[in-house]
Amino acid sequence: xxxxxxxxxxxxxxxxxxxxxxxxxxxxxxxxxxxxxxxxxxxxxxxxxxxxxxxxxxxxxxxxxxxxxxxxxxxxxxxxxxxxxxxxxxxxxxxxxxxxxxxxxxxxxxxxxxxxxxxxxxxxxxxxxxxxxxxxxxxxxxxxxxxxxxxxxxxxxxxxxxxxxxxxxxxxxxxxxxxxxxxxxxxxxxxxxxxxxxxxxxxxxxxxxxxxxxxxxxxxxxxxxxxxxxxxxxxxxxxxxxxxxxxxxxxxxxxxxxxxxxxxxxxxxxxxxxxxxxxxxxxxxxxxxxxxxxxxxxxxxxxxxxxxxxxxxxxxxxxxxxxxxxxxxxxxxxxxxxxxxxxxxxxxxxxxxxxxxxxxxxxxxxxxxx
DNA sequence: AAGTGCGGGTAAA
DNA sequence: TTTACCCGCACTT
Numbered sequence: 039x040x041x042x043x044x045x046x047x048x049x050x051x052x053x054x055x056x057x058x059x060x061x062x063x064x065x066x067x068x069x070x071x072x073x074x075x076x077x078x079x080x081x082x083x084x085x086x087x088x089x090x091x092x093x094x095x096x097x098x099x100x101x102x103x104x105x106x107x108x109x110x111x112x113x114x115x116x117x118x119x120x121x122x123x124x125x126x127x128x129x130x131x132x133x134x135x136x137x138x139x140x141x142x143x144x145x146x147x148x149x150x151x152x153x154x155x156x157x158x159x160x161x162x163x164x165x166x167x168x169x170x171x172x173x174x175x176x177x178x179x180x181x182x183x184x185x186x187x188x189x190x191x192x193x194x195x196x197x198x199x200x201x202x203x204x205x206x207x208x209x210x211x212x213x214x215x216x217x218x219x220x221x222x223x224x225x226x227x228x229x230x231x232x233x234x235x236x237x238x239x240x241x242x243x244x245x246x247x248x249x250x251x252x253x254x255x256x257x258x259x260x261x262x263x264x265x266x267x268x269x270x271x272x273x274x275x276x277x278x279x280x281x282x283x284x285x286x287x288x289x290x291x292x293x294x295x296x297x298x299x300x301x302x303x304x305x306x307x308x309x310x311x312x313x314x315x316x317x318x319x320x321x322x323x324x325x326x327x328x329x330x331x332x333x334x335x336x337x338x339x340x341x342x343x344x345x346x347x348x349x350x351x352x353x354x355x356x357x358x359x360x361x362x363x364x365x366x367x368x369x370x371x372x373x374x375x376x377x378x379x380x381x382x383x384x385x386x387x388x389x390x391x392x393x394x395x396x397x398x399x400x401x402x403x404x405x406x407x408x
Numbered sequence: 409a410a411g412t413g414c415g416g417g418t419a420a421a
Numbered sequence: 422t423t424t425a426c427c428c429g430c431a432c433t434t
Contacts, residue, residue: 102412110413111426119413122425148410149428178425207411214410 063089065118065183065194072188081193083203084182090193099191102184105206106172106199107145111181122179123172123197126204127155131165142202144210145169161213174200 063070071091078090080098082105092099102108108121127143134140141162146152156167172179175197183194205213 110411112413112415112417113424114415116414146410147412151410181425211410
């Protein structure tokens, strides 16, 4: 994967250089270019040593989003925000789901939450979870840098991720919601009892239907068709997400929206199941990360304590963009963007198109739990 | 509850 | 000096 990552980086650099100013700066430069004629589409999965210039209007850039699990790192420089990669949480048993997928959970960003997370069990096999830390930057985690200058947001990544992609933030949130819902619907759940009572009174409530509407957070629900479309309230318009896999397809600076239809809306079914790939060494020791999993599985997760798991665990949920990740200003253009830019190709053809698969199979996986 | 950003602090190279 | 990382705090989601 490293070579592939490198190739990808080269590819991106090529692309960048074609567009001029892109590579002639470093995040630490005193002055950054302000004569940028084209800004990049937001990149949800930046990897390798890449730089991007986003519009300051880009919501995702404003929020310093990444689908990698990046935590804030203090670099004692308030002008440059630095984040380092937390890696990915894998199953200590290296299990696979029925459909052959590996478990790649998103490490919780919050230290406490991450410690809690590691005491939980694999949602698939109930085995211990293990944090596979990122060592893609000289043995240290990949770092991302963000800097706002004028009407642009400069992004620079150092290091190539040496581990599989975790769930995206929204996938992780969705999973948590599902778990909550499942807990709420455990046989002993008063809530479920109440619903059953109502059901028995009305005789009209199909058992299959109520669940989605009761999932804890509306924005975390999985609307059947538009699941990732506007999954998030922060996505005021149907943007083609992340077509995150597209290259930093340049757009004219200042050009923000126009009207092509969202590519993701017709990309449902394009996801190629990612089976564990990549150079990560699952047996690597914890190293510097004090939060490395201890392999114990002391705390029963709500999911497993009920004696069943999601019938087909959604992990790794389709590794792809979520609309909110593009909540910002990239509404179009990528429809014509050549698929060659798919970063996912690095992973061995993990993705075939540069579109947002809208996590349809996550959706399909989530529903069976009803 | 978890995510995010800031900043004080320490340690190692 | 630079880089990595820990921690607590405040604020947001």
